[in-house]
Amino acid sequence: MSLDRRLAVAIVAGLALSALAETLLVDHREHLFAGSTWLLFWTGFGFVGCVGIVVVSKWAGHAFLMRRDDPYTGERVEAEPGEGGDE
């Protein structure tokens, strides 16, 4: 999948806004767990979390979670695996 230009700009702008908000608003002195006192930790957490959730969910979906047939009716479900709308 290739990123179109507007999407790439939106991602960069979103990250920049998150980083600005975190710099201005978050108190990094409070230690919750390893790394949480680092500057821009939460911006990175959010971004890596987003990517991680998509990657892990897609992998699990294709590996064993998704079914071609409705488990209750036995009929074919509307979408093929991979047609979940976010590819």
Place this chain on the structure above:
Amino acid sequence: MNSLPPVVIMLVGALLVALTPAGVVRKTIAVVAPTLVLAQLALALDAGDSLRFTWLSMELEPLRADKMSIVFGYVFAIAAILGGIYAWHLEDRLQQASALAYAGSSLGVVFAGDLLTLVLFWEVMALASAYLVWAGGFPGSRAAGVRYLYVHLVGGSALLAGVLWHLGAGGSLDFTLFEGSIAGWLILGGFAINAAVVPLHAWLSDAYPEAGVAGSVFLSAFTTKTAVYALARGFAGWEILIVLGVIMALYGVIFAVLENDIRRLLAYHIISQVGYMVAGVGIGTEIALNGAAAHAFAHVIYKGLLFMGAGAAIYATGRRTLTSLGGIGDRMRTVAALYMVGAFAISAFPLFSGFVSKSLVLYAAEKEHLYWAVALLYLASVGTFLHTGLKLPYFTWFGRRRDDIQVARTPRSMLVAMFLAAALCVGIGVYPAALYDLLPFPTPPTT
């Protein structure tokens, strides 16, 4: 009015709706009944009010008002009002009556002071809500409604068995904290089914998308949140609920990545959001229980708004999957904008309701040094924005324009209900003290 159980007002309203011919009067009753309950809660009912009587040598208490029940009562009344307005276009007498009976029996549960009253309204809730699925009008609605009813009858039976075991072992009929006995675990199982605790959750994502567009707005509000209330009342501080809550929060997010049906995607996010509440109940401190109640309050409204938005898209296009929708935002600008308010609220954006409620649960977990739970709940929150705030709206409204999709006009009543829900999402976010003042415990939310 201070000894009249709110459920009575709602059930009388449901009866009148069932007996009234089609027209404005019937729709008005469906909105006026919960409005009367809201007025009763605001003006007449106070913490400490009670109604007790003896029946067959049993001391029953169909009304026990305290701050915990009142905060749930408020939001259930609000949800029923919003649902009644949203369903104004509906000309289905039984569905309207069922919706009112469903909302009413949920109020019956949260104001029940004894276990027999609790079981009675628990079962009425199951029957009334099953009809909403049954009457959905989609090809899979009938079968999904039957499956939904089976699951809830099993849950209700577990609850009844637990209550009878509890009484047989010499326990009190009062609805208070349970112990870790066989009876306690059976009752917990009954509550956990309604709370859609993983792995007892499949009924929710199966049934909610098969209800009608108005029916699913009601369904999103009551069953899981009455279960959260019941867990908070009976199982606060049970640590297993922290683990189960965190699993729920992540599970819903993972399945939402794979989902194509827009309301099933939202249904998975109900499981995820209820996970925060279940975790809060499991933590069991005053701040955590405040957090669970606050998040239930905020969730009922923003999730209702999200289901209203998704329902409006289905109503206008006849399509319900992300792959068959897309690019209709310029023809449904108001719906898309109001949906986004709900999306910001569930994603816990500052100045929206989810922020002020979810923060309480996370803060409570921090205070108890449950840092693993804090990290995983934050992660679930990230995923919530990913799907509800980005994926669903992009593929429903904001993607490439699709001229092959016919878009019918959205009824004004739907827009009014969505506007009111959105106003509450923003209002609570901007002025959280209005919600915090209703919470069960006076503990300040932050130090």
